[in-house]
Amino acid sequence: MNRSTFFQQLYEKAPLYILGLILFLSFFIYIYFFIEHPGSNFVQPTDEEIQQQLDDGVISERIAALKEHTWKYGSRDAYLYTEMANQFIEDGIYGYNTNGESNAFVTPGYPMILVVLFLIANTLGVEQMIIVTVFNMVLSLATILLIYNIALKTFKNQWMGVAASAFYAVYFTPYHYFRTALTEIPGIFFFCLAIYLFLIALEKNKKIFHILFAVVFCYGVMLRPVIAPLVLIAFVILFLKYRHQIKTSIVISALWAVGAAVVIAPWVIRNFIVFQEFILLSTHSGNSWFAGSNPFDMYSFSDYWKEQEELGMDSKEYALMKIKEGFETNFGLWLAWFTVGKTYELFKLPDAIYFYTAYGYVNFVKMIHHLIVNLAFITVIISFISRKKEAIAIASILILYIGLSNLFLTIPRYGFFIIPVMCILNGYAIVTLITNIRNLLQRSKLKNANKAAS
16 A cells, blocks of 8 residues: 555544544543532532522522532422422422422423433442433443434535534533433433434435434424424425425425324323313423513513413413513614624523632633634534525524524523524535635635746
8 A cells, every 4th residue: 555545644634533532532521520529509508508599589498598508410400390200200290390290291202211221220239320320321332423424424524423412522511411310411412312213214215214313303393392393304404305306395294294193102191181272382381481571681571470470371371461562662773683682692601600600610601612613603604604504504494493493592501402493504605615715825825826837
């Protein structure tokens, strides 16, 4: 083998070698966070500290009781999820934040994952959160691999896959959330897996892949219901691809419906039997509507609660009333809030960084976050200008997710969910930019050489 052949083969395999290095380094970081366990929310407060906060009126008795446990699970919501899973294992009652009563406050995707993990932990005699943390670590590493493969299949370019996976591997927030009993890590994994299966189904057009896509996507919906309308993008792509084959489109849609029914129908049937009403996803969306109906936090939520109680409305009814009222009386303010304002709230900082203010890497983490977010928005604009259909498809996922999120409460935790899509867009942007610069330099060099020869 001559030198040129060796270097050619090395160049062809380089993306896979680099991907392997990215996964190894990411695994090393996960192990560090697993062992060192940094983050102020993971520090167990003393009884004296809790009592002092109670005495100062900073927290209520309810929050004080939760603080005795939340350090172990990462947050109040995480602790309540674990309570819910253990309640289901011990008493067979499915209910979130409830005293022995069933409810449909949250969808069953994540609680059922916890049930399985806790049963494994109990069987092995291992601390429950150790099993959860290891499970999340595996999913996080798998997500890096999925991001690589999504970019590769979308743009047919390994280097774009490498760049996209590298962006996500250096993003801070997964290294925090994999140690919590929250939906973020599994939710992102199943969302990325659904996108990857959709690309395979589109490429191979086999029934099994279409059904698998629908099952995985709908399970992702059972984890994070806000993504449900994103399936519209899949339908648009499907009908554009088979616009001259209507029968094929109908068959594939039917396969998706079958996959969706497998996941969602048992939950809907359970809700109808238990509550005698149709509940497709969950009953807690009203809280998100309510929390997102205060533009730029201009008004007091205590006044909101008081008015809601006086009117005898539930949270969703009251929130929709305030939104309608707001657009009628101050259209500009409320439009700004539901577009720029809420989008800013989604991405204003990397989620969970506020637990690490004592660490020296905070500014670097923020810099990486702003680079990923700003580059992604620039890439969205350029994608539509250049009419690159693959980039437009990925950009549409980001745009629709932001639009859906902006209907409800927007916080950096929800912005984190869509970061993988931003990383894919950025992988495309960086490699395209480097390729164009290289081609420009080569053309310039060739032009100069031709001038010198003449």
